[in-house]
Amino acid sequence: MILNSSLLVSIEKHFCGNELLNGEMYMEGIKHYLIDMDGVILQGTKLIPGAAEFIQRLRTKGASFLILTNNSRYILRDLQVRLHDLGLEVPQEAIFTSALATAQFLHTQRPGGKAYVLGEAGLTTALHDIGYILTDQKPEYVVLGETTTYSFERITRAIRFVMAGARFITTNPDVTGPGEGGIVPATGAVAALISAATGAKPYFIGKPNPLMMRTALRTLDAHSEDSVIIGDRMDTDIVSGIESGLQTILVLTGVTTREQVERFPYRPTWIHKSVADIEVEG
Template identity: 30%
Template sequence: MKRYRAFCFDLDGTIYRGKKAIPSAVDFIHQLQKKRLDVFFVTNNSSKTPSQIKETLRQFGVDASEKQIYSSALVTAKYVREHFGKAKVFVIGQDGIRHAFKQQNIAVVEEQPDVVVMGIDREITYDKLTKACLAVQNGAALIGTNEDIRFPTEEGFHPGNGSFVKLVSQVCNVEPVFMGKPSPVMLDMIRQEYGYAKEEMLMIGDNYDTDILCGIRFGCDTVHVNTGVVRTETVKEKELQPTYVVDDLSGLEI
């Protein structure tokens, strides 16, 4: 593997699966930290605040600062502020997206929103989905923090945020705007804030359709690990290939 300055990791399926760490990934991150190489955590999960993600990583044996954590919640809040100004927003989501909106001084409302934002919500209800559908039919823009249809756990796959956004979009016959991977926005934020060249960055993940395509669209090298959503056999059939394909991160030498 060639030398890189910035190593950008997906979380679920790459560093851990559900409540279980992936030892080879944790060991690889420790090696990078010992060599004082820069490590970032790039996640489509909008449910947690940066401090909560930091604590999750700590429980898996990974030390991180909040400045190293980039989530779809952060990107979504900045996008709404830049494109909709002082718009009122109806939110389906958990702590992460609400915390991000509060930081951007965006008004979160229950009635007559200008924008509907959907992030993963493990307490989602028919009533919440109905409110979102009615708001979009009345002219509100529809934004999803990410389009992941599913995510891996130790039990098997659980439904992801994208599955619920697609439900609302199909009911309302509109096309949603998605913020998270495979959009390259988070990687570009890292590049701009730290001054890396794209060839100095490496995106590492288990999901070809989000992590790997994010890196490819951004223009940096990528590593697909066979520890999560998309199996190696499926990846090898894709037209656009990752730079590296490994069973797990013990297969990479720094």
């Protein structure tokens, strides 16, 4: 197998960086930060200790940042208010969701198209904003996002549209999510149901697809070489960062433990207990 030069540079940067730095934080040259929300900024319905201070350090140093989430349910205003109520002040422009990434992707592929949508306000609003028509009459796309109100009737309709030729798009591949009393089935699980019935595999927009990272970088007008992603999951945040040429920070406040890191064939550039420990270069 022949590796292209950009991939070799990315691999060298990540693996050699770990050996040379020996676990020490060294953030020189980093100007842009992509920050996962759940497990990094939030832990359930609570702000992770030190998260607000970390965001303030970014602002003080003049670093640009986006808070990312694979969850497509909420519009930006709702997420901004949610963070505000927890004690974190960020503008709407500093939040980026898989719904926005999905809308931007569809706009580049087929501007002004028609879609049948299973999702909530975050997704439907994002699609309306780029000029899409939401319809149940011969849609060009079936777009699946997060919702707590999946119905057998709507899933059946989505299956029939896909079988009739509609393209199948899904905001993210997460199969479970947090809910009252425990986990609940999420977008990936419903996508698997539709795939089993139709034989059609969806195109997933959100992490770990590096498309979401690149779309976020364009939103910041940033380049991968001076950017970093901070996440709590090796299988979504870190791998998508590596594949996008970003430096990567794994924090241990979410899903992945330090011991589990060794099970993966790739490594983060740095590992930290939480965002509270991350220094920001001026």
